[in-house]
Every structure is written in C-alpha cells, then in structure tokens.
Amino acid sequence: MLADKALELIRELDRTQNGQLPAFNEDIIRQVLEEINTLFEHNVRDINNLPTDGSLVAGIHLRHAALERNKRCLLAYLYNRLERIKGMRWQLGSILPADVKGNMCEPELEWFKQYSASVATYMRSLGEGQGLDLTQDLKPPKSLYIEVRCLQDYGEFELDEGDVVLLSMDSTHYLPMAHCQHLIRQGVLQHVQ
Numbered sequence: 001m002l003a004d005k006a007l008e009l010i011r012e013l014d015r016t017q018n019g020q021l022p023a024f025n026e027d028i029i030r031q032v033l034e035e036i037n038t039l040f041e042h043n044v045r046d047i048n049n050l051p052t053d054g055s056l057v058a059g060i061h062l063r064h065a066a067l068e069r070n071k072r073c074l075l076a077y078l079y080n081r082l083e084r085i086k087g088m089r090w091q092l093g094s095i096l097p098a099d100v101k102g103n104m105c106e107p108e109l110e111w112f113k114q115y116s117a118s119v120a121t122y123m124r125s126l127g128e129g130q131g132l133d134l135t136q137d138l139k140p141p142k143s144l145y146i147e148v149r150c151l152q153d154y155g156e157f158e159l160d161e162g163d164v165v166l167l168s169m170d171s172t173h174y175l176p177m178a179h180c181q182h183l184i185r186q187g188v189l190q191h192v193q
Helices: 004-015 026-048 059-092 098-102 106-125 175-186
Strands: 145-150 155-158 164-167 172-176 189-190
Touching: 004 059, 026 059, 026 098, 026 164, 059 106, 155 189, 172 175, 175 189
Parallel strands: none
Antiparallel strands: 145 172, 145 189, 155 164
C-alpha cells in the first residue's frame, strides 16, 4: 500500500507522547525515501511516454499524491522530534540523560548542542553580566517561597544569602522557589501543594 511506511512513523510518534522520544527509526525513513524515489521515477517515465489519449494521467496523479503524503509525513516526523528535543532542553537542561541521547541520531545530537549553546549565550546576555536562568521558572510562580519535602538525603544546601539548610530525607522546608527548581527537577525535592 502506498505511503504505509510513512504513516507508521507518525503512529510511532503518536504512541510515545508525554514528551518522550522514541528511537530514531532510520530503517523506515530509508524505506520511505526509497518509495519516494521509486514513485518519482515512475512518474517521470510515464510523463516522458505519455500517450495522446492521456490514459496514464490518473496513475501519475495518484503516485504524485502518495509522494506528497510521504514527504509531509517525513517532515512531520522530523519536526515533532525536534520540538520534543527542544522541550527537553527547557525541562532537563543542557545535559540529556543517556537513554534520551541513545534515541537520537547524530544530526539531532548536533542540533541539540547548537540549540543549547544558543540558549546559553542568550541567557548570559541577559541580567547585566550575571546571566539569567530562563529554565528556572517554566511556570509563573504564585509566591516567591514554596514548601518542599526532601525525597533523599542531600546534605547541606547553601542559599544565596549565605544561609545553610540541611536537606535530609522526609524533612520539609520553606525555601525560595528560585533555589529549589533545579533540585525539584532532579528529584531531590518535591513541591508540597
């Protein structure tokens, strides 16, 4: 069936939502590209040998529609993967977990590296030389301080003001949100609602 492999790529992305990234499916992409080339070659051959009665026009249109569908599916697959990778940069930071990196192809890894560098350069340019961490508050805070519960023994945690807080398992603290965001994302702290 025409364009089935391209649709399989889209279904694969659809099955893995919630920001997860499935392994880059190079085999199916290669098959889709081969199908695109085959359809194009058949169309060129039929157009060059087009009889005067136009009996091959319907087949040419059908193959062209399948070719266009394959291209749209490939572009949607690649675009959605890049959007998920971009989202991971904002959620996880500039260093991705090994399992996520293992699901990325070499051009995606290079794109992530360049995107991270661009984001870092932009953040350094903000805040009058100190830089500003835009990944810190992904949602606007309701208050500057939040109550957090420590999920593991972390040890001493120093705040900007010089205060030191001992983060031990199951202890609760009322801390500035700006200091807690990275520890919450790392799973050290949990925001108590």
